[in-house]
Amino acid sequence: MSTMTTASPDALAQRLADSGLRSTPQREVIYDVILRKRDHPTADEVYARVRADLPSISLATVYNCLETLVQCDLVRAVNFERAPTRYCPNLHPHAHFHDEQSGSIHDIQLPAELLEKISAVLPAGYDAKSLQITFRGKAQPAA
């Protein structure tokens, strides 16, 4: 069983084809931007970065493509409070730490053992498809 958790840029065309979708320059560049700098950019930030390569891309297309990538399970959308949605290429199950000072987001690795324990708190009849864990606080720049 292949448990790929962060697809390579090449995987994009394949994944899209699997869903009957086309590989387009816009989709490729957007996916590449998200893989390159894994700082959980917002749609606006993606838009700004992508324009370096595709100066005439529209914001609507950025939203459309991001949605497509999420559908194809190549990218994950994460929300903090009501702030703009952020996009994350890390497909491992993981938590997020939201640094209040800098606004930056850090991925926090979660042991599988802990994930099981967390899911175990659900009463009978609850069938969870996804789990989101978010810390908020202060993070010191790691030494």
Next chain:
Amino acid sequence: MSTMTTASPDALAQRLADSGLRSTPQREVIYDVILRKRDHPTADEVYARVRADLPSISLATVYNCLETLVQCDLVRAVNFERAPTRYCPNLHPHAHFHDEQSGSIHDIQLPAELLEKISAVLPAGYDAKSLQITFRGKAQPAA
């Protein structure tokens, strides 16, 4: 040590006074509405319920009062994806289960022991002030 986790309606005036704020009819009714039906209403839903008692209240006031109650630690604001903020009088540390079918929210009790284990995954230098855990999936109506 008093670990009150769901204040009574009477606690409102006291808490407000502690923060140098006034107890107003609007704040009282809104707090009462949230205590009465603990189904995690949105601001709009609170607005609708409060108007039974205060027909001339404005939506802006509902937002203002909810914000005040959150500041005074009488109510918690919870967000799911980018859906409207919901309000919750349960001040225990707890997780939420978001039922995709009905859209309803269920509180999930978390053992203190598990909370500790979760916080323990944070690397040195990370100081979490709050933790949010959200499940999404299907919940059967409990027997």
Next chain:
DNA sequence: CTTGCTACTTAGAACCATTCCAATTTGTTC
């Protein structure tokens, strides 16, 4: 090729939860 089909992109309008603003109203204090 070229006509037709469908997917994709685009600009701008629309949406909607929330916040802001400026003007009252209310309550409290001297």
Next chain:
DNA sequence: GAACAAATTGGAATGGTTCTAAGTAGCAAG
């Protein structure tokens, strides 16, 4: 009961996101 501060109000503004209608691009027969 004048004066000051706090709270409420309606409506306008904000901002991330989605919608819409029109245009573009790529492929598939004929």
